[in-house]
Amino acid sequence: MTNRRPSLIRAQMGLDLLIYRRSLASTMIIGVIVPLLLAMATHELAVAIPMVIGVGSVFAITAFGQDEVSNLNRLYESLPITRRQFITARYALLSCWLAVSCLFLLLLTALTRPSSPQMWAIPLLSTAILTLVNATLVPLIVRFGARRSTWVLFGLAGVTGALVFSVGNFLIGQDDLANLFTSTWQMIWLPTALLAVTAMIALGVSWHITQRLHAAKDF
Amino acid sequence: MNPITIDHLTKRYAGFTLDDVSLTIPTGYITGFVGANGAGKTTTIKAALGMVRPDSGSVTTWDKARIGVVLDTPPFNPQWRIGDMIKALAAFYPVWSGDVLAEQLDRGGIRADHMVKDLSRGMGMRLQMGLALAHAPDLLILDEPTSGLDPLGRSELRDDLAEFITDERHAVWFSTHITSDLERLADNLVIISRGQIIADGPLDEVRAGFVKAQGTPDQLTSHLRRIAHGLVETAVGWEALVAGSDATQLSASIVCSEPTIEEIVVAVAKEAHHD
Numbered sequence: 001m002t003n004r005r006p007s008l009i010r011a012q013m014g015l016d017l018l019i020y021r022r023s024l025a026s027t028m029i030i031g032v033i034v035p036l037l038l039a040m041a042t043h044e045l046a047v048a049i050p051m052v053i054g055v056g057s058v059f060a061i062t063a064f065g066q067d068e069v070s071n072l073n074r075l076y077e078s079l080p081i082t083r084r085q086f087i088t089a090r091y092a093l094l095s096c097w098l099a100v101s102c103l104f105l106l107l108l109t110a111l112t113r114p115s116s117p118q119m120w121a122i123p124l125l126s127t128a129i130l131t132l133v134n135a136t137l138v139p140l141i142v143r144f145g146a147r148r149s150t151w152v153l154f155g156l157a158g159v160t161g162a163l164v165f166s167v168g169n170f171l172i173g174q175d176d177l178a179n180l181f182t183s184t185w186q187m188i189w190l191p192t193a194l195l196a197v198t199a200m201i202a203l204g205v206s207w208h209i210t211q212r213l214h215a216a217k218d219f
Numbered sequence: 220m221n222p223i224t225i226d227h228l229t230k231r232y233a234g235f236t237l238d239d240v241s242l243t244i245p246t247g248y249i250t251g252f253v254g255a256n257g258a259g260k261t262t263t264i265k266a267a268l269g270m271v272r273p274d275s276g277s278v279t280t281w282d283k284a285r286i287g288v289v290l291d292t293p294p295f296n297p298q299w300r301i302g303d304m305i306k307a308l309a310a311f312y313p314v315w316s317g318d319v320l321a322e323q324l325d326r327g328g329i330r331a332d333h334m335v336k337d338l339s340r341g342m343g344m345r346l347q348m349g350l351a352l353a354h355a356p357d358l359l360i361l362d363e364p365t366s367g368l369d370p371l372g373r374s375e376l377r378d379d380l381a382e383f384i385t386d387e388r389h390a391v392w393f394s395t396h397i398t399s400d401l402e403r404l405a406d407n408l409v410i411i412s413r414g415q416i417i418a419d420g421p422l423d424e425v426r427a428g429f430v431k432a433q434g435t436p437d438q439l440t441s442h443l444r445r446i447a448h449g450l451v452e453t454a455v456g457w458e459a460l461v462a463g464s465d466a467t468q469l470s471a472s473i474v475c476s477e478p479t480i481e482e483i484v485v486a487v488a489k490e491a492h493h494d
Contacts, residue, residue, distance in 0.1 A: 001316040001355075002309075011310035018307055022298050070296040077270040078288035079311050218271040 008081045012089035013096075019066045031055030032104065039108040045119075048108050049126050056101050056130045057153060059094060060138045065146035073219040087211045091203070094134055102127040121192045128192070129160060131199035135206035142213045220279070221245055222286075222358040222390045223267050228276035230266060237262050237414045239276070244358070247387040249380060251405030251422070252394035253480065255488035259414040260394040261291075264362050267392075281358055284312055287351025291363040293343040295335045301346065302331030312354035323349030326375070341372040348379060358390045359383060365400055373397075377404055398481040408480065412487045422480070429486075430466040431478040433458045438473055449486025460486040 020027070035048035067073055076086055105123030114120060133156055141149040223244040230237040237259045244250050254260050265271045267278055268288065280286065295304060301324075309315045324330075327345030329338065338346060344364055351359060359380070365373045377400060380391055395401060401408060401422070408425045410418040418425045432447070439457050444450065446468065447459035460478055461469065469475060478486075 001314060001318070003314055006311055006313055008311060011307070014310055015307040018299055018303055019296065021303075022296075066296060071294060072296060074270065074290060074294035077265075077268050078283065078286070078290075078294070079308070080283035080286075081311065083269075216272065219265070 008085050009089040009092060012076075012081055012086055013093045016063055016090065016093055019063050022066075023062055027055055035108060036111070039111040043112040045108060045112055045122055049105065049122065052101060052105060052108070053126055053130050053133075056097065057133045057137070057156075059097050060090075060134050060141055061146050061150060061153060063090060063093075064138075064141045068146050077219060083215050084211055087207065087214050090138070091207045091210075094138070095203070098127060098131050098134070101130055118188045121188045124192050124196060128195040128199040132202055133160065135199065135202040138206055139209045139213055142210050142217070220281070222281050223392065224279045225263070225267060226277045226279075228263070228266055228273050228278060230262060230271055230273050232262075235259070235262075235414060237266070240411070240414070240416055241276075242409050242416060242419055244390055244392045245407070246357075246390045247384070248406040249384050249391040249393060249404050250407040250409060251401035252392060252409045252411065253396060253398060253401055253484055254411035255484065255491070256396060258411045258488070258491075260396075260411055261362055262414075263411065264360060264392075264394060267360070284354065285357045287354065287356035287359045289344065289347040289351050289359065289361040289364045291366055293335060293338070293347055297334065297336035299335050300331070301329055301333045301335070304335070305331070305350070308350060309353070314355045316353050316355060319355075320349040320353035323352065340367045341369065344368060344372065344376065348376065352379075352383070357388055358392070361391070361393045363395055364393070365395060365397055373400060380404060396484070398479070398484055401480055410484060410487060413491045417487050418483070426477055426480065426483070428463045429460045429478050429483050430463060430469075431458065431476045431482060432461050432466075432469055432473050433476075434470075434473040438470060442468070449489040451489075 031052055031054075035051045038048045038051075039045065067076075081089075102123060105126050106120070109120060109123050112119070133153075136156065137149060137153055140152055144152075221243050223242075225240055225242050228237060228240045235257070240259070240263055242263075252260055252263070262271065266273055267280055268283075268286075269278075269280075305320065323345055327342045327349075329342050329346055329349075335343075347364075361380075365376060368376065380393065381404065383389055384391055393401075393404065405422050407420065408418065408422045409416060410425065418428060420428075429448075432443075433456060435456050436452070436454075439452070443459075443461075446461055446465040448461070450457060450459040460483060466475065
């Protein structure tokens with residue numbers, strides 16, 4: 001008989017990893033192997049990064065969706081973990097996922113042999129966007145369910161993609177725009193830093209909201 | 220502190236209300252919780268486990284690390300492998316006995332490489348029982364665990380519970396609509412009907428609280444109709460349950476006997492259905 005002091009949040013993260021194991025193969029192919037091969041072959045990030053963001057955006061839906069399909073909340077409520085700890089564990093795992101995604105995006109960027117230092121802002125911007133998507137999605141999933149929230153995800157992905165494409169195209173054609181900024185720091189790095197900080201704050205706010213929503217639910 | 224104390228619990232749903240339910244699950248005893256389908260057994264247990272938020276009233280329970288739960292169907296992802304799931308669940312508890320779990324799995328013929336979806340009803344129950352006992356709980360809560368089990372499975376489960384309760388620090392709360400299991404096992408009995416507690420106390424006292432009355436049609440007075448529960452009339456006679464306190468009003472010619480738990484539950488359920 002083993003006797004120890006358990007870390008309930010780590011235990012819940014371990015249980016959640018069982019859920020993700022099922023989709024591990026597809027995640028690896030679509031989110032890791034294909035973007036890696038594309039980045040190595042084309043030295044471009046235009047397709048690889050959206051693939052990583054796409055896969056990363058379904059992270060939250062996967063876990064909460066399985067909870068609904070398999071009625072796992074009956075299991076969680078019989079375990080010695082509070083609802084607050086449960087949500088904290090989910091966000092801890094999400095944060096790990098985001099950190100790994102960021103490192104992977106940096107690796108992809110390195111593989112493209114970036115011609116300028118500003119290219120390194122792309123993986124950071126992408127991680128910030130991924131964080132914002134998940135921070136928005138998780139409370140929606142908890143409130144409305146994974147199935148209905150999937151449509152919100154598609155909508156968010158579409159709007160984000162259209163926004164990035166439009167703004168990017170606009171900025172590329174604006175030679176005068178560069179004159180507005182006195183340095184690369186102002187043009188690239190400051191907005192990137194601001195977006196990253198905003199994303200982290202959004203994640204914290206998301207945790208707080210999700211925790212309250214989850215605490216009020218009946219299963 | 221009792222393992223579970225439910226105090227004036229009310230929970231409203233569309234079409235059903237758990238209404239002012241109060242009960243206590245004491246240590247050292249097996250408490251049976253019986254009622255017809257839809258009477259409120261599972262809702263009450265869910266409230267005790269924190270799965271539903273009461274509209275009013277309170278529930279006090281022991282720390283869940285001391286509680287083992289067995290539900291009517293295994294609450295696991297069908298794609299999980301048993302071995303992986305056991306490792307993941309063991310991490311939640313300060314105490315874990317692999318031997319206790321292995322014994323249960325062995326009896327059920329469950330292997331670590333099985334998936335949850337491969338398990339039969341009996342195997343699923345055996346798995347839940349093993350997981351519940353492995354962390355050395357002091358309280359077992361079982362929600363209709365014998366439904367769908369074969370006689371051998373039910374007998375083995377009863378044996379496990381009887382062994383568990385030999386430790387007087389332990390308690391069992393066991394909900395079922397199979398009353399023969401309760402007759403064999405329960406020390407205390409709680410009967411619920413339409414979201415309300417109808418009877419609560421030691422099994423013998425609950426049984427003694429009702430009298431089964433049988434008689435001929437001419438003995439069925441209007442007064443008797445008012446005090447009877449679950450009245451069944453035929454051309455040659457009638458049968459009903461009467462509360463113990465009303466039994467003194469019965470004529471000496473009416474045949475009275477002690478009802479079984481099943482007869483009490485059926486009578487209560489029939490009355491609820493007619494109302």
